[in-house]
Amino acid sequence: MNTRKLLIILSAVIMLLSMMLAGCTSGRKDSGSTPSGETDEQAVEASQKEVEVSFPLVEKLNLKMVGVPHGNVKKDYNEMSLFQQLEKDTNVHVDWNLITSDGAREKINLMFATNDLPDAFFGPETTSSVTADKTQQLIPLNDLIDKYAPNFSKILEENEGLRDRITNQDGNIYSLPMMEDNVAETIPSAMFINKKWLDELGLALPTTTDEFYNVLQAFKDGDPNKNGKSDEIPFSFLVSHGIQGPDSLALSFGGRLPSGHMYLEDGKVVYAPIQDNNKDYYMWLNKLYREKLIDQEIFTHNADVYKAKVSGETVGAFFAWTENWAFTKDNPDYVPLLPLKGPNGQQGWNNQINQVNREAFSITVANEHPEATLAWADQFYSEEISIGATNGTVGVVLKKEGDKYVYNPIPEGMDSIAFRFDNAPGYYAPRWISQERFRKVEFNTNLQEKVNLVDMYKPYTKDVSFTYPTLSLEDEERVKQWGTDVSAKNAFYEKSLAKIVMGDTPEKALEDMVAGLKKLGADEITAIYQKYLDQ
Structure with a gap:
C-alpha cells in the first residue's frame, strides 16, 4: 500500500472517530450544553419537574397488583362495584393477582427473590419494609405522599406521631397504613x-x-x-x-x-x-x-x-x-x-387496642408510574371510599343521607356479609376509619349486636x-x-x-x-x- 493511500485511510478513520466522540459528548447529561442550547441545570430541572396527575387520566393506565383478599371475599376485585366505580373515576385499570392467605407469605417472598414484581402490593401483610431496605425493591413514598396523596397527608397532619410509626429505621416510608378505630374491634371474641x-x-x-x-x-x-x-x-x-x-x-x-x-x-x-x-x-x-x-x-x-x-x-x-x-x-x-x-x-x-397496620399499600421498583399509582391508592383514604371499602360501596350497599351512611335493603337470597363482600374488599384494603368516621355509619344488625357484646364483656377486661x-x-x-x-x-x-x-x-x-x-x-x-x- 503506498503512502498516499495510507494517509487517506488514516484521515478517514480520524474523522469518523471525531464524529463519534462529538455525538457521544453532545448527548451526555454531564456536558456543558445540550443540542438545543439547554444548560445542564435546566436539563436536570426539567427531569425533576413534578408529574401532574389529574383524575380521570386522559389515557387509561394499566397496573398489575397483588392482593390477599379477606376470607369472606368470593369475587375478583374487578367484579366489585367499588373497584368498577374507582376505575371509572380514575381511568386506572388494575390486573389483579389475588392470592389466598394460606401460603401468601411464601408466594410473595418468591416474587421478591426472583424479582418478578407487580406494580404494587394491595392490602395488609403483603409486603415487608425490611425487604425494601435490603433489596431496594420497594420505593420510598416520603416525597410522593406530600405531592400526590392529599387525603393521606391530611390524616398525617391530624394524627400526631403517625408519621413516626410508619417510618422505617432508615427514615423512609415504604407502605401506606390502614387503621380502624372501631369500638367493635376492641373485644373480638x-x-x-x-x-x-x-x-x-x-x-x-x-x-x-x-x-x-x-x-x-x-x-x-x-x-x-x-x-x-x-x-x-x-x-x-x-x-x-x-x-x-x-x-x-x-x-x-x-x-x-x-x-x-x-x-x-x-x-x-x-x-x-x-x-x-x-x-x-x-x-x-x-x-x-x-x-x-x-x-x-x-x-x-x-x-x-x-x-x-x-x-x-x-x-x-x-x-x-x-x-x-x-x-x-x-x-x-x-x-x-x-x-x-x-x-x-x-x-x-x-381485649385489644386498635393498632395501625403499617403495611397496606406498597409500590415496587417495577412501577413506571408511581405518581399516578399513589394518587390512585390515596382515594382509599377519603372518607367515602374508606367507609365504602370497609362496609360496602356507597351507592350500592350504603347510601349517604346528610353526613351519615345508611344501609340499603339486602337483596333477596343474600345476607349482610355476602352483600358487603360482594361489593367491596372489607378489612383487607388501605383505609382509615377514625372514631368519627366509624360513628357516621349506621349500625347494621351484626354491628349493633357486636357493640352490645363489647358493652357486656368490657367490665371484665384489663388493658x-x-x-x-x-x-x-x-x-x-x-x-x-x-x-x-x-x-x-x-x-x-x-x-x-x-x-x-x-x-x-x-x-x-x-x-x-x-x-x-x-x-x-x-x-x-x-x-x-x-x-x-x-x-
Whole structure:
C-alpha cells in the first residue's frame, strides 16, 4: 500500500472517530450544553419537574397488583362495584393477582427473590419494609405522599406521631397504613351457648367453670336435640384463633393468653405461653378433650367446617364474633355467656387496642408510574371510599343521607356479609376509619349486636395490650424468623398445644413446649420488644 493511500485511510478513520466522540459528548447529561442550547441545570430541572396527575387520566393506565383478599371475599376485585366505580373515576385499570392467605407469605417472598414484581402490593401483610431496605425493591413514598396523596397527608397532619410509626429505621416510608378505630374491634371474641338445649335438660346458664363442665357432660349424654343419636358436639372452637378460639377462658384460671401472645404487665413485655399461670388452663382443656366434651376435630377442622357445625346447630357452646356471624340472623336458641368464674373465683376476658397496620399499600421498583399509582391508592383514604371499602360501596350497599351512611335493603337470597363482600374488599384494603368516621355509619344488625357484646364483656377486661414497635432491620429479621418457627410455617406452638390437649401426659407436653419455645428464642424476642419499649 503506498503512502498516499495510507494517509487517506488514516484521515478517514480520524474523522469518523471525531464524529463519534462529538455525538457521544453532545448527548451526555454531564456536558456543558445540550443540542438545543439547554444548560445542564435546566436539563436536570426539567427531569425533576413534578408529574401532574389529574383524575380521570386522559389515557387509561394499566397496573398489575397483588392482593390477599379477606376470607369472606368470593369475587375478583374487578367484579366489585367499588373497584368498577374507582376505575371509572380514575381511568386506572388494575390486573389483579389475588392470592389466598394460606401460603401468601411464601408466594410473595418468591416474587421478591426472583424479582418478578407487580406494580404494587394491595392490602395488609403483603409486603415487608425490611425487604425494601435490603433489596431496594420497594420505593420510598416520603416525597410522593406530600405531592400526590392529599387525603393521606391530611390524616398525617391530624394524627400526631403517625408519621413516626410508619417510618422505617432508615427514615423512609415504604407502605401506606390502614387503621380502624372501631369500638367493635376492641373485644373480638364472644362465647355462646345453646339455650334450647339447656332448657330441654332443665339446666341454668353456667356461671363457673365447674358448672360449665357439668353442662357439657349433660350435652354429651342427655340427647338434648332429642333425635335419639349421640351426635351432639358439646363444645367447639378454632385453636389459637383470636375470635373463634377459647383463650379468654385462661383468665378464669389465673392465666392470660391474648391474641398474639404478647402483653404488658407492670411495664414489662410478657410472652404468655411460657408463663406458669397458664398451666391450669391447659390442663383443663386436656380434661375436657379426653372426656370428649370438646370437639375431637379442633386441631384439624378449618374455619368453613367450624362455621358449618355451628350454623347446623349441632354445637352446645362456641366462640364467634357475633351470633349473627354464625346464623346470619338472630337465633333465640343461642345466648351469649358471661366470663366464667374459675376455681378461685377469677374471671376475665381478652381485649385489644386498635393498632395501625403499617403495611397496606406498597409500590415496587417495577412501577413506571408511581405518581399516578399513589394518587390512585390515596382515594382509599377519603372518607367515602374508606367507609365504602370497609362496609360496602356507597351507592350500592350504603347510601349517604346528610353526613351519615345508611344501609340499603339486602337483596333477596343474600345476607349482610355476602352483600358487603360482594361489593367491596372489607378489612383487607388501605383505609382509615377514625372514631368519627366509624360513628357516621349506621349500625347494621351484626354491628349493633357486636357493640352490645363489647358493652357486656368490657367490665371484665384489663388493658394489657402491647403495641408492636418499629424495629431495626436486624431485629425485624429475627422476629420474623421467630414467627415462622412458632406460629406460621413450622407452627411449633400449635403442634405442642395439640400434644398438651390431646395427649396422655399433658404436664410433660407442657414442659416440653415451654423448653422448646425458650430454645427457639422466647426470652430473646421479649427482650427485643422490651428494648424498644424502654426507649
